[in-house]
Amino acid sequence: MIRFQKVFKAFAKSLALTDVSFQLGKGEFVFFTGHSGAGKSTVLRLIYADEHPTSGVVLVSGMRTSELKRKDIPRLRRRLGIVFQDFRLLDDRTAEENVAFALEVTGTRRSVIAPKVMRVLTQVGLSARAHALPRELSGGEQQRVAIARALVNDPLVILADEPTGNLDERATRGVFQLLRDINATGTGVIMATHDLDLVRQTHHRTIELQNGTLVYDSGAVQADPLTEAS
Amino acid sequence: MRLTVREALLSFRRAPLLSTLAVTTIGFALFVLGLFGLVALNLRETLTGVAERVEVVMYLARGTPVDVVTVAIGDIQAFPEVEGVTYVTEEQALERARRELVEFQGVFGDLVDNPLPASLEIRLRSGFRDIEHVRAVAERLEGFRFAEDVRYGSDWVEKLDRLRDIAAAVGLVIGAAFAAAAVIIIGTTIRMTVLARNREIHIMRLVGATDGFIRRPFLLDGAIKGALGGVLAIILDYAAYFAVSRSLFTATFFSPGQMLLVVLFGTVLGFGASAASVNRHLPAL
Numbered sequence: 001m002i003r004f005q006k007v008f009k010a011f012a013k014s015l016a017l018t019d020v021s022f023q024l025g026k027g028e029f030v031f032f033t034g035h036s037g038a039g040k041s042t043v044l045r046l047i048y049a050d051e052h053p054t055s056g057v058v059l060v061s062g063m064r065t066s067e068l069k070r071k072d073i074p075r076l077r078r079r080l081g082i083v084f085q086d087f088r089l090l091d092d093r094t095a096e097e098n099v100a101f102a103l104e105v106t107g108t109r110r111s112v113i114a115p116k117v118m119r120v121l122t123q124v125g126l127s128a129r130a131h132a133l134p135r136e137l138s139g140g141e142q143q144r145v146a147i148a149r150a151l152v153n154d155p156l157v158i159l160a161d162e163p164t165g166n167l168d169e170r171a172t173r174g175v176f177q178l179l180r181d182i183n184a185t186g187t188g189v190i191m192a193t194h195d196l197d198l199v200r201q202t203h204h205r206t207i208e209l210q211n212g213t214l215v216y217d218s219g220a221v222q223a224d225p226l227t228e229a230s
Numbered sequence: 231m232r233l234t235v236r237e238a239l240l241s242f243r244r245a246p247l248l249s250t251l252a253v254t255t256i257g258f259a260l261f262v263l264g265l266f267g268l269v270a271l272n273l274r275e276t277l278t279g280v281a282e283r284v285e286v287v288m289y290l291a292r293g294t295p296v297d298v299v300t301v302a303i304g305d306i307q308a309f310p311e312v313e314g315v316t317y318v319t320e321e322q323a324l325e326r327a328r329r330e331l332v333e334f335q336g337v338f339g340d341l342v343d344n345p346l347p348a349s350l351e352i353r354l355r356s357g358f359r360d361i362e363h364v365r366a367v368a369e370r371l372e373g374f375r376f377a378e379d380v381r382y383g384s385d386w387v388e389k390l391d392r393l394r395d396i397a398a399a400v401g402l403v404i405g406a407a408f409a410a411a412a413v414i415i416i417g418t419t420i421r422m423t424v425l426a427r428n429r430e431i432h433i434m435r436l437v438g439a440t441d442g443f444i445r446r447p448f449l450l451d452g453a454i455k456g457a458l459g460g461v462l463a464i465i466l467d468y469a470a471y472f473a474v475s476r477s478l479f480t481a482t483f484f485s486p487g488q489m490l491l492v493v494l495f496g497t498v499l500g501f502g503a504s505a506a507s508v509n510r511h512l513p514a515l
Contacts, residue, residue: 048436071440078438088433092244104233105439150435 001026001156001188002047007056009042009212016042017212020056026156026192029183031199032192034209040192043209044159047190048080049073062158070083078106081150081158081187084167087142089134095145096121096130103147120148124178140171145179157188164195172198237447238454241423248332248426249455256459257466259412260496263405263482264467267492270401271361277393284359286352286368286382292320293377294348302374303350311358311367316351320344347378356435361388409499416503420452433511441512449501456500460493467492475496493513 002024008018016037024030032040045051046058049065058065061079068076089098099117108116121127124144134142143163150158160179164172175197183189193199199206205219290299303315318326325344327334336400352371369381382478424431434444464484471483484492 008284072436073295074435074440076438082436088429090430090433101433103435105434105437105443107443129285153438 001028001061002121002190003059004046004130005041005055005057005059007038007053007058008044009046009051010054014181015047015212017209020209020212020214022207022217023159023190024177027183027186027188029180029202029204030065030191031204031206033199035194035205035210038209040108040194040209041161042212044082044161044190044192047159048082049076062159068139074106080146081153081155083143083146085140085162087146087166088133089142089145089149091134092218094131094133094181095126095141096136097147099149099152102152105125106153111199115150116152117148119193120152121145123146123151123182138171138180139167140174143167143171143175144178147175148183149184151187155187157190158182160189160191162192163193164193164226175176222225233253234304234443234446234450241427241447241451245423245426248419248422252416252455253458253462254442255415256412256456256496256500257462258462259408259415260459260492260499261466261470261491263408263412264463264492266401266404266408267488268467268471268483270397270483270485271488273397275482277397278356284354284364284382286354286371286380288350288352288371288374289347289375289381290349291376291378292347298376299348299350300393302376304353306350306371309370310361311354313353313355315353317499318349318351320346320348323348360391366384368417373451374465413503413506416456416500417507419455420448420507421511423451424448429450432500445463445508445512448504451509452504453497453501456496456498456503458496459500460496463496464489 001023006021007017007020008015009211020039020043020122021200022230033044034040035106038105046065047060047169048055050058052066060076063072063076065076093101093186100113103116118127118130121130124147126144126148128143129137129141132141137145143166147158147160147163150160162202163179164175167175172195178191179191180202206216207214207218208216300316303317304314306312317327321344324341324344326347352367354367358364358367364382368382371377371380429445468483471481474482
C-alpha cells in the first residue's frame, strides 16, 4: 500500500533521507524509530505529499506522489489520517467541531456529519467531552480528539508523528492502546516515535532510521523482494 | 457553501480588531472617493446651471423691420445648436434696463430717444454650450445683414470649459489614487488574515481541503469587508453632506443608484484585492 524505492531527500543544507526503501502492507502497524533528525518525520511528510523525494519513488495507494498535481494532493490526504505531537486542533472550536471540520472541508453532507462525529468520538472515548474546547481538555484528551479527526474520514492508514511526545506516561499508554484498537479494526497505523519502551512492549514491525539511512527493518522478510534487494 | 459563509463571517469574530480596522480603512478610502464624487456631482449641477445661461446676443441695426426679424428668427431657430430665440424690442430693452438698473432710473427717465438697440437672445442646446459651438453660431449670426454686433462673453465660456476639464481630470487622478490606496489596504488586511489563520489553513490542507475550498472564505470575507466599507463611506459622506448643506449651501446627495454603485464598487474592490492577496500568499503557506 505504501512503497519507498531508493528514496533520497535533500534539503538546502542537508540530506534528510539516503537511499531508503521499504514496503508497507494494508492494515499494518509499523513503528518508525530513531533519534531526532533521523528522518522519521520526513518519511511521513513524503507519504502525505507535503514533500516530494529528491530522487526515487514514493507510492501511496497506487499513486506516485511526485507526479501528483497540486489539485490531486487533497484526494490523497483524504485517504490518510494525520496526527501530530502538538495535536494541531483549532483552539476556538469544540472537540466535536474540530472533528466535524475534517468532514466539512471534504464537502460531506451535514446529515452525515453529526452521527459520524459522534461515532468516532465514542470510539476514542470522548463522547462525554464533545462540547469542550481544547483548552478545557487534558493533553491525552486533546490527542484523542486529533485521532478522532484523523479517523473520521475512514482513512486507509493513520500517520502519527510522535503522538505521545507531549503526554505523560498514563496518557501515553491510553493513546497507544487507542491506536492499537484502531489498527485491530483494519486501519493501518504508521507511528514515528523515539520512545523505545513503547516499541518493546509490542511485537509490531519496527523500522529504524539513523541520520536518514534505514538501518533496521524487523519486517523486511515480509517485504517485496525488489525492495529488500535494494 | 454554508461553511464558506460561516468561515467568512467568523473572521469578524476571530479578529474583531483587524476586521474593524479593515472595514474602517476601506470606509475612509471610499469616503474620500465619495466626497470627491459629491464635489464633482455638485460642481456638475452648478456648471449645468451656469451653462444653461450661456447665450448669444445679436444686437439689431436700428430700424430693422419686424417682418425681417421674424424671418430671421425662423432661420436661427433652425440651427441645430439653437434651443430658442427671444426677440427683445427696443422698448422691452429699455423697460428691462429701467427695472434692473435701478440706480440709473433717473437717467432712463429723462431720455427722449431710446438709445438701446433691439436684440435677439439665442439660447443653445446642452452639448452645444462649449466655446467652439458658441463661436460657430456667433459667426453665422454675424452674416446677417442687420446684425450690428454679436456678443457671447467668450472669456467666461472658455473659463467654464476649462473648469469642467480640470474638475474631470482632478476627479480621475484623485479617484484612481484613492482606489489604489483602498486596494493596497484591503490586500494588506487580507494578507494579515491569511497569515493570522495560517495554522488553520495548514490543518485544512492536512485533512484534505482543496485550494479552492480554502480560498473561497477569504474572497467572500474581502467582498463583505468591501461592501461594509462602502456602506460606512456612504454614512460618512452623508454626514459631510448634511454638515455642508446645513451650514454653507444647499448641495445635492447621491441618488439611491449612485449609493448602490459605491457599495458595489467597495465589494468589487474588496473581492479583487483579496483574490490578489490570497493568490500571492496561499501557496507559500
